[in-house]
Amino acid sequence: MGQGQGPKAGAIIADAMRDGTWALLQNCHLAASWMPTLEKIAEGIKPDGTDPDFRLWLTSMPSPHFPVTILQNGIKMTNEPPAGVRANLKRSYLLDPISDPQFFGNSSKPKTFKALLFGLCFVHAVVQVRRKIGPIGWNIPYGFDDGDLRISVRQLRMYVDENDEVPFAALKYAIGECNYGGRVTDDKDRRLLNTILDCVYCPDVLTERFMPQASGTYYIPEEGDATQHYIDYINTLPILPMPEVFGLHENADIAKDQRSTQLMFETLLLTGGSEGGGGGGGEESLVDGLVKDILARMPPNFYIEKAQLKYPVLYEESMNQVLCQEMLRYNRLLTIIRSSLVNLEKAIAGLQVMSGELEKVFRSVAVGQVPELWKGKSFPSLKPLGSYVDDLIARLRMLEDWYEHGQPSTFWLPGFFFTPSFTTAALQNYARHHKQPIDAVGYDFEMMGTDEKEYTEGPQEGVYVYGMFLDGCAWDKNAEQLCESKPKVLYVPAPVIYLITSSPSGWRTLTTSRTTRARCTARRSARASLPPPDTPPTS
Incomplete structure (x- = not known):
């Protein structure tokens, strides 16, 4: 069509x-x-x-x-990728053109082609299975499919047969930037895809029993004449692979199971009827009580004019503007929340018509979810309704304390509505103080102590921030470096981080880790990305 x-x-x-x-x-x-x-x-x-x-x-x-x-x-049937590496590998060897004996067996360099082909099928299985693990697998769940594998297999055969030496760079570019990489829109995901390819498309892949990962379970089998030889080996692999196969910690299994459970409960909530039991008063009585409770907890909007008088726009202090802009953003959100809840309260009482928009708010409140109407004006959040309201009130209290008592010595980084404005303001203060262009300065980092209350005064330059969490790793206080996560511990509070504003000449020469920073575990949204970048600017 x-x-x-x-x-x-x-x-x-x-x-x-x-x-x-x-x-x-x-x-x-x-x-x-x-x-x-x-x-x-x-x-x-x-x-x-x-x-x-x-x-x-x-x-x-x-x-x-x-x-x-x-x-x-009608009768519905779905066609989904197989679950697990073993099933994915087996399916790949049953697809054309791999299943065609003429294509599989007539390469001019059969040993090289078959070894690289198995590696390609292994990569195809890994990128598919990682999609089911959630954001720690891919920031964005891409629709890699059999078409990507087919074109890559044909290109592999062409490159191997037409070159004396295997053109690994060309193969990796075709797969990582064109075939599979053509679907990838996130730069961190592109880096991950190329890293996976580097583990397989390398000269070592042509050695005997090459292992693309360190578990020892998966290796490239000896050359066989037909696809059945490889299928027989695939049938000996574990049905349920360990996360190490995908380059992940064992905690990834827990995250995957939690994701599946959450999806199941969300689906069950959608099947709920419109009537419920709320102490005999029905669902409307339950929602009405929740609406009244949220409205009672909502503070009044910030008085922007007073804040601008107390913290005027100053060339030397960009943080004043950050405070006023944050207040303005939260005021917009508060207005949406308050007006929708007041109107919903009236609609439940029969004083106004229950519009389609209010009906959606009603359904969301009834099942404890944040209404979509609020999300359109909100900061990124995956919390349920009760936790979302608690988080919002904590954020408002942070700004209120800033207004009442002056700029804090340490900043609660997750509390900002728009984090880039805060990080940019810190750079602006440094650049203006030292009379340098802002694009010639950047951040260095230093991990500090774990208790933000220890820091009663802020640094002379830069800022102290706290409130971040580590996902997929932990912090070794003694060695002062990142380390592997502990089993069954998914998230670890990060220590206070000193964001050191300086010119490139002032950066320390240390081994750094290029990590992804995000405002919530759903890393897809552009608004969830958190500067500064993982590569320093150049002067």
């Missing part, structure tokens, strides 16, 4: 209904504008005027435009 194919598809369906044949419409998600017409055609299919052998097959990617009535009345 696609542009201009609608009339042809309608004619094919009509002919199939008359002749008793099968009609297959592929990629219906590409013809969103024609879906209402398809829905009418499906509703018009009557047993009396249709040959009993007629069948209508439709294929589609998940799409909000696909007619719901067709889904409800």
Whole structure:
């Protein structure tokens, strides 16, 4: 399906209904504008005027435009990637062109081709399975599919046969930047994909029993004449692989299970009815009580004019602007929350119409979720409703304390609505004080103690920040370096971090780790990315 194919598809369906044949419409998600017409055609299919052998097959990617009535009345089948490395590898060797004996066995360099082919299938399995682990697998869950593998396999055969030496750089570029990499939009995910490729597409892959990872379980088997030789080896692999196979800590299994459980509960919540038991008063009584409680806890909006008088715009102190801008952003959020809850309260009491927007707020409050209306004006957060309100009040209290008592000695970094404004202001203060362009200065880092209350005064230059957590690693206080996470400990509070503002000449020469910084565990949103960058600026 696609542009201009609608009339042809309608004619094919009509002919199939008359002749008793099968009609297959592929990629219906590409013809969103024609879906209402398809829905009418499906509703018009009557047993009396249709040959009993007629069948209508439709294929589609998940799409909000696909007619719901067709889904409800038809038989549905899904085609998903297999679960686990073993099943993925086996499926790869059963796909064309790998399953074609002529393609598999007629390479001019069979040993090299088959070793690299197994490595490619292993990479394909790893990138697919990592998608199910959540943000620690990929920041964005990409739709890697069999088409990516097929084109990569054909390119591999071409590169191996047409070159005397294996062009590893060209192979990695084709896969990491074009075939698979063409789907990747996040720079950290692109770096991860290339790192995975580096583990497999290297000269060592041609050695005997090369292991792409250190567990010792997975290795490239000896050369075989047919695909069945490799399938027999694949059948000996564990059904449930350890996270180390994907380059992850054993805690990734816990994170994956938590993610699956959360998804299941969220799905169950969607099946709930509109009536509930709230102490005999029904769901409306329950929601009304929650609305009144949240409204009672919401503080009044900040008085921006007073804040601007007390903390005016100064060339020497950019943090004054940060405070006023943060107050303004939170005021917008408070206004949305307060107005929606007041209107919902009136609608429950029958004093105004329950609009579609209020109905969505009602359903979200009823199941303890943050309404989508609030999220549109909110800071990034994955917390449920109760924790979200507690977090919001803590953020407002931070700004109130700043207004009442002056700039704090340590800053609660997660409390900022828009973190880049804060980090940029610290750079501006340094650049203006030393009369340097802001793009010529940057941050150095120093991990401090674990208790922010120890720091009663801020540094002369730079800022102390706290409130961050480490995901996928821990902090060794004695060695003063990152270390492996402890088993069953998913998140570790980070110590106070000294963001040292300086020019590049003032940076210390240390071994650093290029880590991803995010404002919440869902790293997809651009607003969740947290500067500064992991590579220093150049002067």
